Each structure stands twice: as C-alpha cells, then as structure tokens.
Amino acid sequence: MLIGELAERAGTSTRTLRYYEAHGLVQPQRSANGYRVYDEAELRVVREIRALLDVGFGLDDVRPFVACLRAGNASGDVCPDSVLVLRRKLAEVDDYLDRLGAVRQQLHTQLTHAIEHREKTCPRKRASAP
Numbered sequence: 001m002l003i004g005e006l007a008e009r010a011g012t013s014t015r016t017l018r019y020y021e022a023h024g025l026v027q028p029q030r031s032a033n034g035y036r037v038y039d040e041a042e043l044r045v046v047r048e049i050r051a052l053l054d055v056g057f058g059l060d061d062v063r064p065f066v067a068c069l070r071a072g073n074a075s076g077d078v079c080p081d082s083v084l085v086l087r088r089k090l091a092e093v094d095d096y097l098d099r100l101g102a103v104r105q106q107l108h109t110q111l112t113h114a115i116e117h118r119e120k121t122c123p124r125k126r127a128s129a130p
Contacts, residue, residue, distance in 0.1 A: 003028070006038045010046040017046065023059050025049055025066050045069055048076045056093075061085050 007014045020026040028036035065076030
C-alpha cells in the first residue's frame, strides 16, 4: 500500500508516517519510481506506535515494542526490553499519582482552613425582617 492508504488505515497523516520513518520506526520499501510502499506488517507497527504515544510513551520508549513486532511476535509488549519499558513507565505513573495525591491533600487542607477562617472573620449578613 502507498503512504496515503497506510495513513488512512492507521488513522494518521502522511507527515506523521514520514516522521516515524525519519526516526527509524517505520520501514517502507521503495517502488521503482521512488514511492514509499508499505506491507500489512507496517500497519501493525504504526498502530502500536500510535497506541503507545497516546498513553504517554516517547519515541525512544516505543523502539523496543517495534523491534518486538518486527521479530515476529503477535504483540509488541511480550519481549524483555518492552517489559522493562512498561515497568519504568508504570513506576513513573505511580510517582505522578503519589505527587498528585500530596497536592490534593495540600489543597484540601488549604481550602478547609480558608473556609474556617472565613466563617470566623466574615459574619454573615442577616436578612432584615419586612
């Protein structure tokens, strides 16, 4: 398939595919007239790349998954190098969650103090009787 068809089937742009190619992630064949020609395996690779990028992986993180697919595996996450990347990414996410939990607690405490202070220092206006 040509680059336009691959882009359409993968839900991306031809520019993005050229970007992946420039980073060594996608490997087209070249026709006699110089057009990029892709086989079905490249569609799987592009879908894997997009799925990983969508959840926050960087291009360098994606490389082991692509290599795993190119080695003939049904999934890019079954190889040891891919598992290492998954473990590292999970540790990063856990760290972010811990930090967000601390920020949430700080904001909750600050809000509670602000409400208590307001109730002590800002008397409520009472409605006057008609």
